[in-house]
Amino acid sequence: MTLYVGLMSGTSIDGIDAGLLEIQGDSLRLRSAVCRPWPQPLQRGLRRLAEDYRHIGLVELGRLDIGVAREFALAAAELLQHCALQPGDIRAIGSHGQTILHQPQGEAPFTLQIGDPNVIAEQLGIDVVADFRRRDVAAGGEGAPLMPAFHAAAFALPGEHSAVVNIGGIANVTRLAADGRVSGFDTGPGNCLLDAWARRHLQQAYDADGAWAASGRVQVELLARLQSEPYFARSPPKSTGRDLFSDDWLERALTGLSPSPADVQATLGELTARTIADALQAAPGDYPRRVLVCGGGALNADLMARLGRLLPRSQLGTTATLGIDPEHVEAAGFAWLAHRFLSGQAGNLPTVTGASHPVPLGALYRGALA
Numbered sequence: 001m002t003l004y005v006g007l008m009s010g011t012s013i014d015g016i017d018a019g020l021l022e023i024q025g026d027s028l029r030l031r032s033a034v035c036r037p038w039p040q041p042l043q044r045g046l047r048r049l050a051e052d053y054r055h056i057g058l059v060e061l062g063r064l065d066i067g068v069a070r071e072f073a074l075a076a077a078e079l080l081q082h083c084a085l086q087p088g089d090i091r092a093i094g095s096h097g098q099t100i101l102h103q104p105q106g107e108a109p110f111t112l113q114i115g116d117p118n119v120i121a122e123q124l125g126i127d128v129v130a131d132f133r134r135r136d137v138a139a140g141g142e143g144a145p146l147m148p149a150f151h152a153a154a155f156a157l158p159g160e161h162s163a164v165v166n167i168g169g170i171a172n173v174t175r176l177a178a179d180g181r182v183s184g185f186d187t188g189p190g191n192c193l194l195d196a197w198a199r200r201h202l203q204q205a206y207d208a209d210g211a212w213a214a215s216g217r218v219q220v221e222l223l224a225r226l227q228s229e230p231y232f233a234r235s236p237p238k239s240t241g242r243d244l245f246s247d248d249w250l251e252r253a254l255t256g257l258s259p260s261p262a263d264v265q266a267t268l269g270e271l272t273a274r275t276i277a278d279a280l281q282a283a284p285g286d287y288p289r290r291v292l293v294c295g296g297g298a299l300n301a302d303l304m305a306r307l308g309r310l311l312p313r314s315q316l317g318t319t320a321t322l323g324i325d326p327e328h329v330e331a332a333g334f335a336w337l338a339h340r341f342l343s344g345q346a347g348n349l350p351t352v353t354g355a356s357h358p359v360p361l362g363a364l365y366r367g368a369l370a
Contacts, residue, residue, distance in 0.1 A: 020079055100113065161175075175286065219263050269302055
């Protein structure tokens, strides 16, 4: 039995998830998890960087890189204290970092996550595996999504076609075929635009339970404009981020329209649900019998209701039914990817990312000399 810690902060930038994953052979168990809120000044800086990366200097980027690393280390330390564990009890930490820019297409494919793993290794004295995405990009892949391999290991049931839907800032789907095939891709906005609109009009971090969205009405013309985004029509493999689905992207779609703020929220919820449902129904012969939702969107009652209406033939639930809280699946996944790296196994799925071949994901940062 080996213990790993996974650290993750998604595109919503709402907190740092730290999960303790126990691995014994092929058996996986998430023993515990904590979520550490971002300090507000650092959170504001990260959101500003994600929205306006073209106007940041190297000094500020360096400051954010170290700030993220220190907070990640504190989240891991909090988890160890909560579980009454010492650094020596942990084989390694898998740290995803905070995604700042994700542009895997073009002449210079590029993805950047900050949160210097040297700082985490130094502060905790534990080996850290980090920088998971760039090797897949170097092999011709999208570098995302990376969770489908973990979803298959943790949630696949032999002989059953099912799906896992992660609704973080960006939403992605994993299709788990009855014959063991795995596919998946980013569908588009998850919570990112919903949260940004709630911050703007409610002065709240998010729309609790989706109650505000449920009070509005979907605006057909606005929804049509949003769905006309070329990304939705692209064939997989594909991945995306806040550099595309930004606040400015929404403002452009609103040009000349004047819906109420609640109606915009309802329309954004419908966009998230429809793009997910469209992705799951793209291959009718493999319609998922069971759909497990994870990420913050699993706690949004309005989003879950919309998905239920759009997927009437699927049994809709959350990953909690199979033992992993929806909010901590990605933290568990990056702990698992650290294990894959240290075991000398590939971490990517070329059928998902489009990489030319399987590759190890990550790099090792030693916590202490032997």
